[in-house]
Amino acid sequence: MFQALKNFYHKLGSFPWFYKISGKVIPIVGFFSILLIVISSIWGLFFSPTDAVQGDVYRIIYFHVPAVSVSQVIYYSMSVAAAVFLIWRMKMAGVYIKSLAPIGAAFTFIGLLSGAIWGQPTWGTWWVWDARLTSTLVLFLFYLAIIGMQSTFASRKSADTAVSIITLVGVVNLPIVKKSVDWWNTLHQPASISISGESSISSEMLIPLLLSILGVYLFVFFTGLLFMRAEISSREQNKEWFKKLSSNN
Amino acid sequence: MDFGEFNIHIWSVVSITGFIFLLLIYLPLVKIKKNESKIKINETT
Secondary structure (H helix, E strand, C coil): CHHHHHHHHHHHCCHHHHHHHHHHHHHHHHHHHHHHHHHHHHHHHHHCCCECCCEHHHHHHHHHHHHHHHHHHHHHHHHHHHHHHHHHCCHHHHHHHHHHHHHHHHHHHHHHHHHHHHHHHHHCCCCCCCHHHHHHHHHHHHHHHHHHHHCCCCCHHHHHHHHHHHHHHHCCHHHHHHHHHHHCCCCCCCCCCCCCCCCCCCHHHHHHHHHHHHHHHHHHHHHHHHHHHHHHHHHCCCCHHHHHHHHHC | CCCCCCCHHHHHHHHHHHHHHHHHHHHHHHHHHHHHHHHHHHHHC
């Protein structure tokens, strides 16, 4: 088992292997992620019950919660990749961070924007500087810094090293985002769904929400592979394996 | 929500999210096609 994992880890570091395998996996993951997102969106928008307090506007939850959840998980995964890059200098880890940063930024943006649009009719304001919103904005700024830093270095290795360090620094913010609603008195409500405890929303609303979360996670896997493939095609375009593979397609 | 009922808050979130999703698919695909076609152009010239 350990040997199989070790072999997989070594294979994962190979650009030609990854490029070939991802080409086969992408259409399947893409199809199922989009299917799940469409089903959960239609279910959530039209077939789940109306909220007694908020009315229909609560349906933004089917876009807001998956987006903010995945934006934090992406950052955690990037920090693992950053550690791998700094310890073992695995090039694929650098590709991973560069590829996932724009996806993480996009989902944090969706989370912030949908939260503001939801906040306007329910709280009476688009934005407040409370702990949850501010720490999520800081997360978004970290994503932007990571994206921006990629182009400020002449050498790819220096850029990957600097970006890995910044990614690890930003990890401090993640527990603050998660625990902000418990540690401080915030306008933002505490989590409605819990893995360990009981969720505070009805199952009729919860099932499409869980489906949309699953769909978005699959979508991130799908677009993550796409972005990594694109990054590899940029870095390796002068390599013999890439020329051979491209001319065969 | 009834079919046909328009809620500006919900539909603005849906349309912005949909647009960003499309971008996240379109941008890497264009980059891959561009890099792969560079090889083909170099081969023919």
